[in-house]
Amino acid sequence: MPAAPVPPQLRDIGIARAEFVRDTAAKYGIDATTIEGALAKASIRDSVIAAMSRPAEAKPWSAYRPIFLTPARIDGGRAFLAANRDALARAEAQYGVPAEIIAAIIGVETSYGGNKGSYPVIDALYTLAFFYPRSGDPAKLARENQREAFFRDELGQLFALGKETGFDITALKGSYAGAMGWGQFMPSSYRQYAVDGDGDGRRDLFEDLDDVFASIANYFVQKGGWQRGGRVMVPALRDGAADYNAESIDAMEPLSAFVARGFRTDQPIAPDTPTNLVRLDGAAGPEYWLVFNNFRAITKYNTSRLYATAVYQLAEAIAGREVGAPATAPTTVPAATPAVELPAT
Numbered sequence: 001m002p003a004a005p006v007p008p009q010l011r012d013i014g015i016a017r018a019e020f021v022r023d024t025a026a027k028y029g030i031d032a033t034t035i036e037g038a039l040a041k042a043s044i045r046d047s048v049i050a051a052m053s054r055p056a057e058a059k060p061w062s063a064y065r066p067i068f069l070t071p072a073r074i075d076g077g078r079a080f081l082a083a084n085r086d087a088l089a090r091a092e093a094q095y096g097v098p099a100e101i102i103a104a105i106i107g108v109e110t111s112y113g114g115n116k117g118s119y120p121v122i123d124a125l126y127t128l129a130f131f132y133p134r135s136g137d138p139a140k141l142a143r144e145n146q147r148e149a150f151f152r153d154e155l156g157q158l159f160a161l162g163k164e165t166g167f168d169i170t171a172l173k174g175s176y177a178g179a180m181g182w183g184q185f186m187p188s189s190y191r192q193y194a195v196d197g198d199g200d201g202r203r204d205l206f207e208d209l210d211d212v213f214a215s216i217a218n219y220f221v222q223k224g225g226w227q228r229g230g231r232v233m234v235p236a237l238r239d240g241a242a243d244y245n246a247e248s249i250d251a252m253e254p255l256s257a258f259v260a261r262g263f264r265t266d267q268p269i270a271p272d273t274p275t276n277l278v279r280l281d282g283a284a285g286p287e288y289w290l291v292f293n294n295f296r297a298i299t300k301y302n303t304s305r306l307y308a309t310a311v312y313q314l315a316e317a318i319a320g321r322e323v324g325a326p327a328t329a330p331t332t333v334p335a336a337t338p339a340v341e342l343p344a345t
Contacts, residue, residue, distance in 0.1 A: 013130040027160075028163060034159075043120075043126075045124070045176075052128060052132070059306075061280035065306075076111065077314060078318055080103050080112045087213055094217070095220070096221065101315045106216070117173055119176050120170070128177070129154070130152070151178065154178055154188055185205055192222075197214030203215070219300075220297050220301070224299075225293065227297075231269070232295045233290065234269070236289055239263070245277070246276045246278055249276055249291070254272045255273045276296075298311050
């Protein structure tokens with residue numbers, strides 16, 4: 001049984017809070033009294049600590065997949081795609097990110113705008129910036145300290161965002177992690193990757209869908225390195241008792257390296273294509289997937305490979321394409337034949 005999170009009232013954050021005010025004022029040119037005034041309105045929320053202590057990504061794929069790959073979410077995605085076809089097409093044409101991928105991100109993040117979050121963003125970030133939950137496990141302490149520092153930086157970025165946009169940051173609502181808008185951007189991502197999709201002079205990820213679509217696509221390209229027309233993932237055929245699971249999605253190797261390890265695909269992919277391989281705990285046993293640069297791009301939106309797989313499979317379902325199931329048991333695979341490289345699109 002994991003240790004319960006340390007209750008907020010057992011931690012003294014007075015010195016850290018004062019340092020935060022001083023550093024944020026200096027870094028972003030904001031009057032310290034303004035920062036103090038906003039923080040005075042923030043509340044520590046035990047519900048944020050509890051939610052952060054049990055993220056969905058901690059589930060196995062067999063339990064994670066049914067959360068997002070449901071008939072209601074697929075049908076909702078198709079309706080959303082149809083209702084916003086022109087705006088999504090414009091974003092796809094400009095950035096090369098398929099409309100169904102953009103729609104799937106919004107479907108996973110906010111159920112197509114139906115649940116953009118009810119937490120005051122400043123409360124969520126204030127809680128996690130100074131009271132990030134501690135498990136009590138010494139092996140996890142460094143990671144927990146790192147996460148708290150991340151959220152403290154995001155709280156500072158929220159003040160900068162308010163200065164740049166004119167938003168009243170004490171009125172913004174979002175997730176328990178402080179993510180905002182249709183696409184659930186953290187403050188730093190909002191500042192760096194949000195774009196004005198319709199030329200009205202504003203970057204509004206709360207109400208303006210042109211801005212939302214363009215900003216999600218821009219994020220994929222600028223941070224994720226999304227490649228127009230590139231693959232995301234394909235089922236892996238497993239030879240004998242071959243086993244592998246990528247330690248880092250970023251550590252791509254040529255497809256031929258995975259063929260040598262006993263994993264192949266029946267799809268025409270060039271042997272030198274940068275590839276990785278992930279193993280997921282499926283309902284029928286382990287699933288093996290060959291993944292490519294655009295899978296890695298999705299993990300820049302959320303680092304979980306479960307998340308990236310759910311987004312891709314939801315996008316395929318929204319587009320009416322069937323997602324092939326990888327072999328869950330060793331398969332005798334015939335000797336590899338030379339792959340045929342697909343023409344560029």
